[in-house]
Amino acid sequence: MEQFDQSLLHKYQLNKCTPEEYERVLEWFATPAGREYLDTVMTQDLDKAQPDIIMSPSQSGELYQRILDTTAQGQPRYRRSRWFTGLKVAAVLSGTLLLAYGGWKVYDHHRNTVIQTAYGEVRTVVLPDQSEVTLNGNSTLRYARHWDGSAGREVWIEGEAFFSVKPSAVPRSFLVHTASNMNVEVLGTAFNLVDRHGRMQVVLNSGKVRLHSNKTPEETIIMQPGDLVEYKEQVRTKVKNHTNAQRYSSWKRNSLQFENASFAELAQQLEDTYGVTVEIRDTSLLHQEFTGTVPSQQMDMLLDGLSQLFHLKVSHVNNIVIIDRKSK
Numbered sequence: 591m592e593q594f595d596q597s598l599l600h601k602y603q604l605n606k607c608t609p610e611e612y613e614r615v616l617e618w619f620a621t622p623a624g625r626e627y628l629d630t631v632m633t634q635d636l637d638k639a640q641p642d643i644i645m646s647p648s649q650s651g652e653l654y655q656r657i658l659d660t661t662a663q664g665q666p667r668y669r670r671s672r673w674f675t676g677l678k679v680a681a682v683l684s685g686t687l688l689l690a691y692g693g694w695k696v697y698d699h700h701r702n703t704v705i706q707t708a709y710g711e712v713r714t715v716v717l718p719d720q721s722e723v724t725l726n727g728n729s730t731l732r733y734a735r736h737w738d739g740s741a742g743r744e745v746w747i748e749g750e751a752f753f754s755v756k757p758s759a760v761p762r763s764f765l766v767h768t769a770s771n772m773n774v775e776v777l778g779t780a781f782n783l784v785d786r787h788g789r790m791q792v793v794l795n796s797g798k799v800r801l802h803s804n805k806t807p808e809e810t811i812i813m814q815p816g817d818l819v820e821y822k823e824q825v826r827t828k829v830k831n832h833t834n835a836q837r838y839s840s841w842k843r844n845s846l847q848f849e850n851a852s853f854a855e856l857a858q859q860l861e862d863t864y865g866v867t868v869e870i871r872d873t874s875l876l877h878q879e880f881t882g883t884v885p886s887q888q889m890d891m892l893l894d895g896l897s898q899l900f901h902l903k904v905s906h907v908n909n910i911v912i913i914d915r916k917s918k
Contacts, residue, residue, distance in 0.1 A: 801819060852879055
């Protein structure tokens with residue numbers, strides 16, 4: 591059987607793929623090796639399943655039509671023809687149950703909502719429980735479109751977001767999963783979360799959250815308002831108490847506040863949020879720390895603010911930002 595990225599298949603099985611990763615898996619399922627894999631997994635699942643959940647041929651046909659209808663109504667991101675052609679071939683080779691199983695996987699994905707922000711875009715999303723998530727630029731949020739009234743609330747995040755979680759009338763957990771395999775568990779709170787390049791940072795504004803890792807769930811940290819916790823590759827690297835939590839979510843208010851930040855950190859933030867390449871010509875600036883506030887509504891406005899605040903020469907040409915000291 592043709593080898594495929596096993597870690598990607600594992601993410602698919604856990605329903606944690608990004609839209610691009612999901613499309614890669616679907617394309618591979620349309621290949622002979624992918625159909626063989628799908629057939630094997632389906633058989634294993636059906637062996638474990640209860641008899642009353644196996645679909646009849648008529649149910650399979652209805653489900654397939656629903657899939658076609660759902661796709662036609664507006665999911666242009668996924669290329670329908672190659673996947674459904676492969677799905678039909680798989681049904682001929684392996685029977686109606688394979689069609690039902692593969693179709694259920696695709697239909698299940700369409701029940702999820704995926705929100706992606708462009709570079710420099712800030713967007714607020716209202717979740718099914720009326721909690722709000724504000725996404726910073728170049729970030730992705732995924733969650734089920736419909737939340738059962740008694741089940742836990744779960745979302746998946748990559749990038750940066752500010753969460754304002756609405757307390758539930760009945761005890762219901764709210765769980766944020768990150769690409770770093772760290773989880774943030776809350777009941778009713780507000781906090782800022784960054785998850786990029788294997789680094790995750792949580793700053794708690796109000797309420798209480800519990801942090802734990804998928805690998806070591808028994809090791810937890812309870813955070814109080816004003817706390818900052820940072821992980822790198824799931825290893826805790828920084829814990830601060832009574833920090834200025836508002837500063838870390840200043841991007842929501844169209845400004846960026848820096849406190850004892852280095853220009854290296856600034857460069858990384860500009861690249862992550864605005865999709866530019868930053869060149870710092872004077873390398874002595876890399877470790878120099880600075881404090882200040884600059885507007886962030888527009889990229890050029892932000893760069894002009896940096897230039898004036900720190901007496902720098904800043905230029906923005908062809909998606910490249912060059913930072914240098916002003917000549918005396």
